Amino acid sequence: MARRAEETRERIDRTALRLFAEKGVDQATINDIATGAGIAEGTIYRHYKNKEELIWGLFSSNYVALADRLDRLQEAETGLRAKLEAMVSMFCSLYECDPAMFSFLLLVQHRQLPRVTPAMPSPVKVVREVLSQAMERGEIAPRDPEPLTAIVFGIVLQPAVFKVYGRIERPLTELSSQLAEACWMALKPTSIGTG
Amino acid sequence: MARRAEETRERIDRTALRLFAEKGVDQATINDIATGAGIAEGTIYRHYKNKEELIWGLFSSNYVALADRLDRLQEAETGLRAKLEAMVSMFCSLYECDPAMFSFLLLVQHRQLPRVTPAMPSPVKVVREVLSQAMERGEIAPRDPEPLTAIVFGIVLQPAVFKVYGRIERPLTELSSQLAEACWMALKPTSIGTG
DNA sequence: ATGTAATGAGTGAGCGCTCACTCATTACAG
DNA sequence: CTGTAATGAGTGAGCGCTCACTCATTACAT
Numbered sequence: 001m002a003r004r005a006e007e008t009r010e011r012i013d014r015t016a017l018r019l020f021a022e023k024g025v026d027q028a029t030i031n032d033i034a035t036g037a038g039i040a041e042g043t044i045y046r047h048y049k050n051k052e053e054l055i056w057g058l059f060s061s062n063y064v065a066l067a068d069r070l071d072r073l074q075e076a077e078t079g080l081r082a083k084l085e086a087m088v089s090m091f092c093s094l095y096e097c098d099p100a101m102f103s104f105l106l107l108v109q110h111r112q113l114p115r116v117t118p119a120m121p122s123p124v125k126v127v128r129e130v131l132s133q134a135m136e137r138g139e140i141a142p143r144d145p146e147p148l149t150a151i152v153f154g155i156v157l158q159p160a161v162f163k164v165y166g167r168i169e170r171p172l173t174e175l176s177s178q179l180a181e182a183c184w185m186a187l188k189p190t191s192i193g194t195g
Numbered sequence: 196m197a198r199r200a201e202e203t204r205e206r207i208d209r210t211a212l213r214l215f216a217e218k219g220v221d222q223a224t225i226n227d228i229a230t231g232a233g234i235a236e237g238t239i240y241r242h243y244k245n246k247e248e249l250i251w252g253l254f255s256s257n258y259v260a261l262a263d264r265l266d267r268l269q270e271a272e273t274g275l276r277a278k279l280e281a282m283v284s285m286f287c288s289l290y291e292c293d294p295a296m297f298s299f300l301l302l303v304q305h306r307q308l309p310r311v312t313p314a315m316p317s318p319v320k321v322v323r324e325v326l327s328q329a330m331e332r333g334e335i336a337p338r339d340p341e342p343l344t345a346i347v348f349g350i351v352l353q354p355a356v357f358k359v360y361g362r363i364e365r366p367l368t369e370l371s372s373q374l375a376e377a378c379w380m381a382l383k384p385t386s387i388g389t390g
Numbered sequence: 391a392t393g394t395a396a397t398g399a400g401t402g403a404g405c406g407c408t409c410a411c412t413c414a415t416t417a418c419a420g
Numbered sequence: 421c422t423g424t425a426a427t428g429a430g431t432g433a434g435c436g437c438t439c440a441c442t443c444a445t446t447a448c449a450t
Contacts, residue, residue, distance in 0.1 A: 004449085005395065024306070026221040030440060040397040042442075051440065110302060111219065113360060124362070146363050147370050150354040151377050158349025159342055165308060167319070168341050175342050182346050186377040199415095200429060225406060235431045237408080242429095246406065 009047045011037040017058055021103035025055055025111070059112040060120070062101055066094070067121035074126065080134040081184055084152075087127070088180040091156050092172040095163065103164055106157070127152055131187070140187050152183050204242045206232040212253055216298035220250055220306070254307040255315070257296055261289070262316035269321065275329040276379055279347075282322070283375040286351050287367040290358065298359055301352075322347055326382070335382050347378050 015037040019028040030051060034041045048054040073090055074083040095102045116122060128149040135142045156179055162168040168175075210232040214223035225246055229236045243249040268285055269278040290297045311317060323344040330337045351374055357363040363370075 008395080029438085034398095041440090042398065043396050045441070046395065107305060144365075146357065147354055147373060150357040150363065151350050151374070154349030154351070154353030155346050155381065156349070157353060159345040162341065162345040168345065170339075178342060179346070182381040185380040185383065186350065188380065203429075224404085226404095236406090237432065238430050240407070 005047075008037075008039060008043060011039065012044055012047055012054075013058060016054055017104050018100045020055070020058070021100040021107060025108055055108060056112060056115060058104065059108055060116070062105060063112075063116070063123070064121050066105075067123045067126055070123055070126045071121065074130050080130070080137075080139045080187070081180075083130050083134075084183050085177070085180040087130075088156055088183065089173075089176045091160070092176040092179070095160055095172045099164075102160065106161065106164065124149060124153070134187075148187060151186050155179055155182050155186065200241075203232075203234060203238065206234070207239055207242055207249075208253060211249055212299050213295045215250070215253070216295040216302060220303055250303060251307060251310060253299065254303055255311070257300060258307075258311070258318070259316050261300075262318045262321055265318055265321045266316065269325050275325070275332075275334045275382070276375075278325050278329075279378050280372070280375040282325075283351055283378065284368075284371045286355070287371040287374070290355055290367045294359070297355060301356065301359070319344060319348070329382075343382060346381050350374055350377050350381065 012033065016028070016033045019032055019036055022028070023032070030041055030044055034044055044054070048057060069090060070087050073086040077083045077086050128145050131140070131145045131148050131152070134140050135145070159168060159175060159179060160172060163172055207228065211223070211228045214227055214231060217223070218227070225236055225239055229239055239249070243252060264285060265282050268281040272278045272281050323340050326335070326340045326343050326347070329335050330340070354363060354370060354374060355367060358367055
């Protein structure tokens with residue numbers, strides 16, 4: 001029945017995400033996931049063609065969902081500063097509510113990013129668009145948006161990485177405004193050219 | 196003879212680093228490395244106890260070497276701004292001369308960082324120390340140095356990641372001063388407290 | 391009764407690693 | 421200088437094992 005199948009699939013997804021984040025994608029076996037979800041190994045293959053598709057399914061759905069949330073947030077705000085604050089704040093609280101998902105995305109991005117097509121929504125595209133539009137509005141100096149996008153991502157992601165490794169102990173949400181401020185300041189300077 | 200053994204070991208190291216960076220640590224097999232280095236599988240075990248030790252050997256030596264280079268650079272400069280510029284510039288040119296090593300460090304850090312002992316030199320410690328001392332000198336406002344360290348790392352590392360994935364096409368060295376400037380600006384603000 | 395979902399023992403490819411062996415190089419006794 | 425013993429890096433077939441994946445069978449809902 002569809003209802004039962006859906007429930008099983010959700011259990012697979014939840015367990016897989018957690019184990020992938022905890023042990024790494026290669027170290028977490030299909031057996032681990034099945035046992036953790038309280039089902040048999042074979043059942044996983046009724047829901048996913050193979051392990052790679054399971055990983056991709058988890059990555060892409062969460063990646064796109066994140067992009068959509070970021071996009072809705074930035075659209076609701078006016079001005080670069082407010083958009084940055086909204087996005088950074090969401091990122092930080094996302095870590096608090098679902099650290100496993102966060103670690104998972106960090107961990108598998110290197111392997112899965114090549115499969116992301118240009119047509120798919122992505123957090124990177126959202127941020128770049130926000131920066132490009134701020135340039136058009138004259139809020140920041142017109143420059144190649146790509147390095148600036150990277151800088152903004154770095155300012156937010158690296159503290160999250162530090163948090164994952166326990167180097168930062170306080171909740172990320174407490175750093176939210178500091179990080180948004182850092183992004184703002186890093187974007188402001190106009191004296192350095194693009195070369 | 197020792198001479199020949201040393202040469203072999205260097206070939207192993209070079210090939211392993213390249214293949215690990217290209218295919219990932221789990222995807223690159225001992226056989227791949229041996230074939231790539233033009234030797235037999237067994238030979239690798241004359242030089243490393245097992246695969247994990249090979250990975251760790253490559254990681255730790257490069258990680259510590261990087262920390263040492265950063266430390267020598269920052270010591271040669273006076274003032275936070277100059278130290279930042281020196282370190283960022285070295286980072287960027289490091290990518291240009293040895294992108295495989297760079298990708299390798301990025302790729303395996305999640306797995307190897309837990310093995311890094313507090314006694315080992317590390318790039319993170321160097322940067323944190325530079326920031327702490329700048330606080331003591333009153334160059335920047337005294338705050339928890341950990342988030343600031345993360346921000347500086349993010350500003351430099353994430354553009355490198357973008358470079359690896361081809362999202363940034365220009366050489367990183369051309370972005371060096373922009374990144375150093377971004378770090379400087381992100382560190383400057385004193386209005387936001389530490390909470 | 392029929393189709394869908396779940397099961398889990400079975401399979402085999404592929405992996406890291408071992409070890410008995412080779413052989414060029416070195417050390418040394420006469 | 422020469423024959424001989426010792427050395428140890430290099431070899432690669434093969435072993436043990438893991439793990440993704442299969443499929444005949446069972447459970448269950450309608």
